[in-house]
Amino acid sequence: MQEEFDALQRNRTWTLVPRPPRANVITGKSVFRHKTCSDGTLERYKARWVVCGFRRRAGVDFTETFALVVKPGTIRTVLQLAVSRSWPVHQMDVSNAFLHGHLEEQVYCEQPTGFIDASLPGHVCLLSRSLYGLKQAPRAWYQRIAGFLQTLGFSVTRSDASLFVYRHGDTTAYLLLYVDDIILTASSAAILHQITLRLREEFAIKDLGALHYFLVIEVVRRPDGFFLHQQNVSLPTHHHNCTSLPNREYLNLARNFVTSSRETENISTLLALCAFIAVADAQAKAPVDPALPKNSHMIHPGRFGKRDHVISCDDTKDGKNPCVATCDKRCPNECIVMCPGCKTYCLCDFYPGMSCGDPRFTGADGNNFYFHGKKDQDFCVLSDADLHINAHFIGKRNPTMSRDFTWIQALGIRFADHQLYMGAQKTIEWNNDIDRLEMAFDGASIEIPANLGAKWESDIIPGLTVTRTAVTNGVRVQLQGVFDIMAKVLPITEEDSRIHNYGVTKDDSLAHLDIGFKFNNLTDDVHGVLGQTYRSDYVNKLSMTANMPVMGGATRYVSSGIFATDCEVARFGHHVGISMVTAQAN
Known part of the structure; x- marks a missing residue:
């Protein structure tokens, strides 16, 4: 807890002021938890001073809030691009992320228990930085890092506010932000290193190296892509196959796993895992074709990046060599082939x-x-x-x-x-x-x-x-x-x-x-x-x-x-x- 308090002091999180009359002064508490490695072993003990933001009134003590969470679909898309282009992918962790956010509202809180200033015991803290527990803290942190990334040349995407894109000539980089966790990939190791250095100059960031552990999901990079798993995370023995569940059942499944406060915090992680598995399973299956007549086949050359993807038809009764069918130039991306004559038709x-x-x-x-x-x-x-x-x-x-x-x-x-x-x-x-x-x-x-x-x-x-x-x-x-x-x-x-x-x-x-x-x-x-x-x-x-x-x-x-x-x-x-x-x- 001493390390947490020292971090608050270094960031000049508050100023001690006399207690103002009729001010909504909120309290806080120390929260302790274990941070584990990807194999489930203990990495370190973690302490955090969290204020009781639920005592703040919407429209009076704060206005806008923001959920700083990148969409699972965005993560999959960026990882897919990185694999297809053989880009390096690194992960980073922002220490005390919310302390970097600047508050626009006046917020007063009690001095942390056990760290009350002996010379000013009756004073309260006027916050200049956001603290964990405040409703507006995620938004303040997002505004700070988004503003800095824009000075580096990044732009935020319309489809996902937590995806930032950098383009300059032939150079491209993508940055994904999930609260205080960052995934960064770039078209070259040099530009990735430069961006990392600029981030470390501005924020207290730890570069964790190549992507290997994100949102309690282990990531193993292979020549043919990324393998995502949670084999070291204990799940109930009666777990379900995520790929067989409709989206609305993911939440019900997650709720069945909640037996402690720690598991409650990991509901979103379980949902993300199920989404990862479901999409990977769907992509592995062959595309669903419309109902076709007997002895006909659908080929999709465009989906494999080849214009001349072909199919052969063999009539074993005629004693002739198999014929080979290719899609017509009018429909090079998909067509219907009628066997055994290899006659091709466009869907049109x-x-x-x-x-x-x-x-x-x-x-x-x-x-x-x-x-x-x-x-x-x-x-x-x-x-x-x-x-x-x-x-x-x-x-x-x-x-x-x-x-x-x-x-x-x-x-x-x-x-x-x-x-x-x-x-x-x-x-x-x-x-x-x-x-x-x-x-x-x-x-x-x-x-x-x-x-x-x-x-x-x-x-x-x-x-x-x-x-x-x-x-x-x-x-x-x-x-x-x-x-x-x-x-x-x-x-x-x-x-x-x-x-x-x-x-x-x-x-x-x-x-x-x-x-x-x-x-x-x-x-x-x-x-x-x-x-x-x-x-x-x-x-x-x-x-x-x-x-x-x-x-x-x-x-x-x-x-x-x-x-x-x-x-x-x-x-x-x-x-x-x-x-x-x-x-x-x-």
Whole structure:
């Protein structure tokens, strides 16, 4: 305890002042605990002076608070990047982290028990630094370290306030902050060392070397990645397999383990461990493919970073050598292979409701057609009494052609009185490790952890969910009983541009959406570029013998905005059907 008091004095945590009248002077107590090594053995005894912050009144004694905890999904993402790029990863510990935070409010506390100043026994401590136990202490510490990191050139990410990113030329570094624990990785050992030195100059930081023990989880680095385990942490013999539990059951499982105050403190650690295991298990499993016909297979060459990933089909009865199938250039990232003939299909060719590439649709009648629209304009894809979907087109004009090359950049979906947006963010240089998918519901951004299978659920509309089908750039959007939409963000590559003569320049990768639609309970009055193909009286008048059957009449489908319902064929709100959507979702 003497070491703790000396640390408080060195940091000039308080000034002794006469007790002010009517001031809310809080008390404190000494908290003692054992700090253990990764193998469970005792590292040292730890003491801390903790004030009774619960006696402070919100809105009177303090205003804002902050939970200084990095998201488990962010940790996994950064570790994955570090492994894939062979970056060094170090961990650090900040001694008495909260003492570094500066207080904006006036806070008085009693002198620590056993360390009362003999010359001023009636005085109280006017805090100039935050102390453990104060509601605003985490926020004060965060503001201090975040401000310092920004002077070093770091910027805080929008998706996770505890992830800081440094970029300068070819140099990149990521810093993760979990209260007083830090994970730092950088593109070179030299920049990592420089950042560490600057941090040690400003704060009392211990560099613990290569990442090996974080949040009671042992980390072992192997040539093929990180191995995370807790084999030295004692768990009840009746423990469950975390990978078999839904997210909501993690907390119930953790509560069953609580038999002491120490175990109570480790609930968040157990939750993080279960999340680690669940995601690792999900990533190890093969991707889930849609229902396919007999003797067909799905291959995903883009997921392995190889354009020419192939599959061989062998008919043992014909006595011929196996044939080899590769994905068509139109869909290099995934396709369907029909064995034994090795015939390949893009998803756009196979499933009704698909829209891919230079917008090519597959209608509900199974026929493919193109609808080129016009760049920088919005067009009605589907309009029904209580569901309306517009698509925003981006494009490139080739001087040798009379039309734009176009792609769907975003969707605006309206149902009941709600608006759902999904779009591909504009990016100059494409990197599949960076999520370029932007989503919003009723104007509020939808944030989904970068984990395979991570899900967002609406608090307003039961049955409305968004699930990640890939760590980045892929989601499945579902409104129970109404629609099921698969979306991926893809760029136009230099190879695509060369083959199709798109004329794409280096200032824009033309990131766009490949989309799959499935609709339920559409009325027979549905319309729109794709919607009309779902009508029972729909007659396909396109020339299906042409290489590129094109649907014209763009002026009938043009809308004034991404959520506008003013296209000529609009059906949205034509009769009372708004309650139907909400009722089906329930």
